[in-house]
Amino acid sequence: MDFKKLMRPHLKNVRPYVPGKPIEELRRERNFTGEIAKLASNENPYPPVREVIDAITAELGQLNRYPNSGSYYLCADLAEFLGVEPGRIFVGNGSNEIIDLLARAFINPTDEIVYPFPSFIVYPIVAQLMGVKAVEVPLVDYRLDLAAMKTAITPRTKIVFICNPNNPTGTYVTKDEVDRFLDGLRSDIIVAFDEAYYEFADAADFPDTIELLKSHPNIITLRTFSKIHSLSGLRVGYSISHPDLVTCLHMVRQPFNVNRIAQAAGRAALRHFDKTKERIGENRAQLEKVRAGLVDLGFEVPPSQTNFLLAVPPEGPGNLTEELMNRGIIVRDMSPFGLAGAMRVSIGTPAENERFLKTMRELIRTR
Ligand SMILES: Cc1ncc(COP(=O)(O)O)c(C=O)c1O
CATH class of the missing domain: 3.90.1150.10 (Aspartate Aminotransferase, domain 1)
Known part of the structure; x- marks a missing residue:
């Protein structure tokens, strides 16, 4: 067959x-x-801190029960941690799931997705899965070329992925570059800032995309518990965006998309971030x-x-x-x-x- x-x-x-x-x-x-050293997936070399492991263990006795379907309590904790309203948070089965949900929720067959290349390999995959045109914009000196990405936008562009810092080059785009990119951009284009490595970035001119969301409701910021929080194995990531965009993501996600242990671990990871x-x-x-x-x-x-x-x-x-x-x-x-x-x-x-x-x-x- x-x-x-x-x-x-x-x-x-x-x-x-x-x-x-x-x-x-x-x-x-x-x-x-x-002994084997795995230095291939940008994981944290250390296990989660003790308190997070304890929270995971404490959850095991409740595995007969489904998890909270919209990750209500983790959203509330994230909102407090980040200083935003809970309605702006969405939790996914890794930030990867949110990339996929964005495409599912918003991409029509004639739409285009713009992203840098080389960058996170999942952007071309979602474009292929949706069967739409992928507009790949080459890096210059291993950095995203936001000016060229803006030029690559057409009336059909629906989503732009900005991987910052960029995987696999590690480089970043500055606040000024992002401001210039957003200036005058059509408001019906979703600009997804993929910030999986945000916590490692210490450049003074790294953009604050959560702040930018106040003036640009078409922005969504993606972050994850997989890297600094050492929880790659559990699959839990989140986004910050306009509440109406959150509603759209909930409409296309699976029920119970984030498991019980991941939600409990995420909450504990926030409580003990000082240690991490x-x-x-x-x-x-x-x-x-x-x-x-x-x-x-x-x-x-x-x-x-x-x-x-x-x-x-x-x-x-x-x-x-x-x-x-x-x-x-x-x-x-x-x-x-x-x-x-x-x-x-x-x-x-x-x-x-x-x-x-x-x-x-x-x-x-x-x-
Ligand atoms: C740039 C980027 N975005 C997203 C992800 C996916 O992270 P998650 O584990 O939250 O799905 C990764 C993972 O390596 C990544 O490098």
């Missing part, structure tokens, strides 16, 4: 999301018995150390406002990611992002970062 033949025509060539290789998979595939945020400083120090080490080896490494670095080797395409995997270190090969030969490396524990740099030095010297 050729099920592909039965598929909706525009879905036949969808290229599914390829995640960073899980630790168990590398062990199985290569019979690797040593101490990790931001370590990330910054380690990131600069890894960056300096890679630059020393001749790599081009854009300055990063995140917990990862893009490393472009001096001599072009090679097989460094494979060689690293043979030595138990998983990084992300950048070929699917149009950057053949480059890699994206997440910041791990100090020991993992040291091991990565030491291995890189050995690999480069023996080339």
Whole structure:
């Protein structure tokens, strides 16, 4: 039976999301018995803080009950945490779900989606799933070119994704650049600021998109518990937008889209953020150390406002990611992002970062 033949025509060539290789998979595939360092998915190298794990454990006895369907209490806590009205918050099964829901709620067959390239690989996927025209705007010097993105807007544009800081380059766009982009923009275009790495960004001129929402009701800001809060495994993210946009998202989401444990963990993560945020400083120090080490080896490494670095080797395409995997270190090969030969490396524990740099030095010297 050729099920592909039965598929909706525009879905036949969808290229599914390829995640960073899980630790168990590398062990199985290569019979690797040593310790494996996964630096491939921009995860937090540390587990959630003790209090969050306790909140998760406390929830287990209630798993016979469905979760709160609209994540009411987590929305209320987020609203207080961020200083906005609860009606402006929507919680999703990861911020990824919200990207998907935006497309489902708003994209017609003749609409266009504008986004930067290379950037988060889910934007082209949702455009493919909706069967609509994707307008990819190339980065300049590894940075989003917001002026070119504005020029790429046509009467058919419905959603613009602005990944800030950008995955996989780690670079950011400034408040001034964002102001210029929004100035005079049609108000029926939804501008989604994907801020998955927001908490790691410390640049003084990083835009405050929640503040901008007051004057631009067509903005939606996406954030997540997956990165700084160490909850990638639970799938919980959120957005801040106009309350009417929140209503539209609720209309297209599944019932109980965010599980009980994720909601409880998210609430505890906010209560104990003071403890978690101490990790931001370590990330910054380690990131600069890894960056300096890679630059020393001749790599081009854009300055990063995140917990990862893009490393472009001096001599072009090679097989460094494979060689690293043979030595138990998983990084992300950048070929699917149009950057053949480059890699994206997440910041791990100090020991993992040291091991990565030491291995890189050995690999480069023996080339
Ligand atoms: C830019 C960007 N947006 C969104 C996501 C999805 O995050 P979540 O785990 O909240 O779905 C990621 C995950 O890596 C990301 O890099």
